[in-house]
Amino acid sequence: MAEALTLSLLIGISVGVSAGYLGSLMVLKKMALVGDALSHVALPGLALGILFNFNPFFGAFAFLFASAVIIWHLGRVTKLPFETIVGAMFTVALAVGILLIPEPDLLEALFGDITKVTILETVVAVVISVMAVLLTKMIYRKLVLGMISEELAISKGIDVSRTNLLYLVLVSLVVAVGIKIVGTLLVGFLVIVPAAAAKNVSADLSKYAVLSASFGTVSTCSGILFSSYLNLPTGPLVVFSGIIVFLATVLVKWKAE
Amino acid sequence: MCTGTMENNDDYVLNVSNLSVKLQNQTILDNVSFKLKRGTALAVLGPNGAGKTILFRALLNLVPYTGKIEWAEKVKIGYVPQNIAVDDIPISVKEFLSYKNHVNVESSLSPVRLSNKNVADKTLGVLSGGQLRRVLIAWALTDNPNVLLFDEPTTGVDHDTEEPIFATLSELKEKNKITILLITHDVHIVREYSDYLLALDGGVKFFGESKEIMNPSIQRIIYGETVCAGAPDENR
Numbered sequence: 001m002a003e004a005l006t007l008s009l010l011i012g013i014s015v016g017v018s019a020g021y022l023g024s025l026m027v028l029k030k031m032a033l034v035g036d037a038l039s040h041v042a043l044p045g046l047a048l049g050i051l052f053n054f055n056p057f058f059g060a061f062a063f064l065f066a067s068a069v070i071i072w073h074l075g076r077v078t079k080l081p082f083e084t085i086v087g088a089m090f091t092v093a094l095a096v097g098i099l100l101i102p103e104p105d106l107l108e109a110l111f112g113d114i115t116k117v118t119i120l121e122t123v124v125a126v127v128i129s130v131m132a133v134l135l136t137k138m139i140y141r142k143l144v145l146g147m148i149s150e151e152l153a154i155s156k157g158i159d160v161s162r163t164n165l166l167y168l169v170l171v172s173l174v175v176a177v178g179i180k181i182v183g184t185l186l187v188g189f190l191v192i193v194p195a196a197a198a199k200n201v202s203a204d205l206s207k208y209a210v211l212s213a214s215f216g217t218v219s220t221c222s223g224i225l226f227s228s229y230l231n232l233p234t235g236p237l238v239v240f241s242g243i244i245v246f247l248a249t250v251l252v253k254w255k256a257e
Numbered sequence: 258m259c260t261g262t263m264e265n266n267d268d269y270v271l272n273v274s275n276l277s278v279k280l281q282n283q284t285i286l287d288n289v290s291f292k293l294k295r296g297t298a299l300a301v302l303g304p305n306g307a308g309k310t311i312l313f314r315a316l317l318n319l320v321p322y323t324g325k326i327e328w329a330e331k332v333k334i335g336y337v338p339q340n341i342a343v344d345d346i347p348i349s350v351k352e353f354l355s356y357k358n359h360v361n362v363e364s365s366l367s368p369v370r371l372s373n374k375n376v377a378d379k380t381l382g383v384l385s386g387g388q389l390r391r392v393l394i395a396w397a398l399t400d401n402p403n404v405l406l407f408d409e410p411t412t413g414v415d416h417d418t419e420e421p422i423f424a425t426l427s428e429l430k431e432k433n434k435i436t437i438l439l440i441t442h443d444v445h446i447v448r449e450y451s452d453y454l455l456a457l458d459g460g461v462k463f464f465g466e467s468k469e470i471m472n473p474s475i476q477r478i479i480y481g482e483t484v485c486a487g488a489p490d491e492n493r
Contacts, residue, residue, distance in 0.1 A: 028346055141356050144348065148381075149341040155317050155334075203380060204349040 005228050007122045008114045008181075012220035012238075014129035015181055015190065018174045020198075020216025021133050023191035024209045025143055026171065027199060034071075034082050036188025037090035039175050041067040043097020043184055046109045050101060056109070057121065060179055063093070064172035072165045097184075111235045112183035114224060125177045132170045133213075139163050144205065181220060182235035193242045194219055200249035215245050270295045270332060270404060270436045271316075276324035278311050285311045286322075287460045293453070295329070298430055298437040300451035300467060302444075302479070307457040309440045310339065313406050316438075332404055335397030337390070339408035339440070343381035350384070350392055351377040357399045369395045369425050387418030394425060405429065407439040411446065423450050444470055 026035045045063030049056030067089060074085045101109050108116075117125075146153040146160040153160050171191065178187040194215035195208075202208035223238025230237075271293040278286040286308040293299050301309045315322045317336060328334075351362050362377050369391035376388060384392065390410060397405060407426070411419050427450060429435045441447060447454055447467050454470055456463040456479040469475045 030345075144346065145356060147346060148343055148348070148353075149338050151314070151317075151319060151338050152336065152341065154319055155336045199347065202347045203378075205347055205352050208347050 004115055004117070005224075007117050007119065008224045008228070008234075009221055010122050011114065011117055011125045011177070011181060012224045013217050014126045015174065015178045016194075016217035016220035017213045018129035018132045018216075019178055019187075019190035020194040020213040021209055022136055022167075022171050022174050023195040023216065024198060024212035025136070025140070025167065026191050027195040028144070029147055031082055032192040032196070033188070034086045035171060035175065035191035037083075037086040038064065038067065038172065039179060039184045039187040040090040040097070041086075041093040042176060042179055043109060044093055044100060046179070046184070047097050047100035050105050050109075055121075057124070057176060057180065061173065061176040064176050065169060067093075068168040068172045069165070072161075072168050076161060108183070109179075110183045110185045111233055112179060112181050112186070114181045114227075114234050117180060121180065125180065128173050128177050132174050136167065136170055139166060140209070143167055181224070182238050186235045186239055189239050189242060190216060190220070193239075193246050197242075197246040197249040200246075200253040215242070218242075218245055268294055270329045272325070272327040273316075274325040274327075276312075276315060276322055276326060278308070278315055278320055278322045280311070280320065284459070286315070286457070289324070289457070289461050291455055291461065291464045293436060293438070295436055296430065296434045297452040298426070298439065298450060299453045299455055300447040301438060301440045301455045301457060302442070302447055303457035303462075304442075308459055309457055310408055312457065313408055313438070313440065316406065328404075333400055333402045335400060335402030335405045337393045337397050337405065337407045337410070339412050341381075341389075341393070343389070346382065347380055349378055349380050353381055353392065354396060354399065357396065360399050365395045365399050366392075368398060368429070370421055371395070385418065386413030386415070387422060390414060390422055391425065394422075398429075402435065403433075404436045405438070407437060409440050409442075411441065411443060419446075426450065 023035060026032055042060035042064050045059035045061070046056040049059030071082060071085050071089065074080065075082055097109070098106065142153065142158045142163045145156065145158060146163060150160055175187055175191070178190050182190065195212040197215045198208050198211035202211055219242030220238055222241035223234055226232070226237045226241065227234040269292050274290050276286060276289040277284065289312065301312060303309050311320060314320045316326060317334065354360050354362050354365055366376060371388065371391050376384070376392070381389060381392065410422055414422065423446070426437055430437055439451065447470050451467045454463065454465060454467045455461065463475060463479050
């Protein structure tokens with residue numbers, strides 16, 4: 001029991017930090033719902049993992065990675081906003097996933113079950129999260145400059161298109177890991193709400209990114225601990241914890257104004 | 258497309274020959290040619306859709322083009338875009354300028370007459386139009402450019418705030434011998450702050466000294482026959 005909780009908390013911290021950190025950019029890029037919809041694209045991958053008896057995480061990641069590349073390419077070619085493309089893809093993926101996933105496993109796919117996490121899955125989650133954060137840190141300024149002015153970024157020699165692709169791939173990785181905690185239906189929360197909360201109380205970018213990661217960690221760890229204590233599903237409790245943090249920042253911002 | 262360096266000619270910093278830009282099967286710029294002398298200011302004038310910003314993008318190699326663009330040797334270009342999206346990004350002036358490595362924020366803000374303690378900690382989104390323009394100039398200047406491309410310097414800036422911006426540009430031209438290309442709709446700016454004028458409307462309508470803008474026959478070429486003698490904003 002103690003080991004399971006420790007492993008859960010380790011994943012919770014890793015995912016909270018990485019989802020919060022990457023989500024800080026997602027909110028600035030006005031791609032928050034992309035992060036949410038992207039998680040549903042993982043469902044067919046999860047289904048294939050369950051049906052063919054391999055680790056569903058790898059199936060989820062493979063589908064997310066392929067989708068990230070397709071979304072990036074379609075966005076470049078069609079100039080349609082990412083939200084539109086992701087919106088089209090996620091509904092199809094959700095329908096296919098629900099049809100393919102055996103019913104006993106469907107709830108776990110949709111809402112996650114961190115109590116079943118193994119040591120190997122924990123190590124993979126921590127390694128992926130650390131790598132995602134480090135790589136995002138390396139391209140953070142490039143991404144922000146591209147948001148401020150694509151012309152300015154290109155004139156500084158930044159390959160905006162490739163940088164966006166790398167970022168999308170890293171988000172896919174983090175979303176794939178986050179599915180284990182909160183499932184595909186709620187993982188979007190991890191990349192949206194902690195960043196939105198941080199934005200309410202940040203006046204500079206470095207503080208914003210750190211706060212976003214911190215709020216993500218507080219949400220995941222609080223949810224995991226409450227879940228363990230109350231014997232209730234983890235996903236919804238992570239969301240409720242995070243919403244309390246968000247509402248607190250709304251109050252702080254309101255009082256400041 | 259052909260971007261290169263000119264044969265050694267100390268007088269000129271830029272030579273554009275037969276430049277044409279086509280985007281999505283539409284010709285935006287057609288057969289544009291001009292030369293720009295070192296240490297001068299060129300105003301690029303024209304109605305909306307005339308190809309002014311596209312010209313800058315071609316000069317910066319941001320769009321495909323045909324023709325020739327030749328810069329002098331050792332040219333370093335600083336670019337100040339017309340529009341940037343900063344309203345929802347909590348980035349302070351200090352952070353923005355530090356995106357250029359090894360930049361001292363105080364010394365980078367002083368050429369644009371922005372007091373460090375008032376501005377450096379503010380987010381870009383709360384700055385006035387004029388302050389934001391000057392921060393963008395400071396950003397462009399951190400690389401010590403000898404050419405500055407300035408897209409619509411007065412966008413979002415009221416008339417009273419234009420003066421410090423153009424005073425800064427004039428100083429940069431006189432003291433630092435920076436060559437300036439600026440896009441504008443404003444004849445007053447053409448007259449007061451530039452040496453040469455390039456009037457565009459898909460192609461070159463006029464290229465010559467800026468004082469010619471006061472010549473009625475030149476105005477008819479630039480603005481068409483329906484304009485009365487006397488340029489718009491003449492009495493500004």
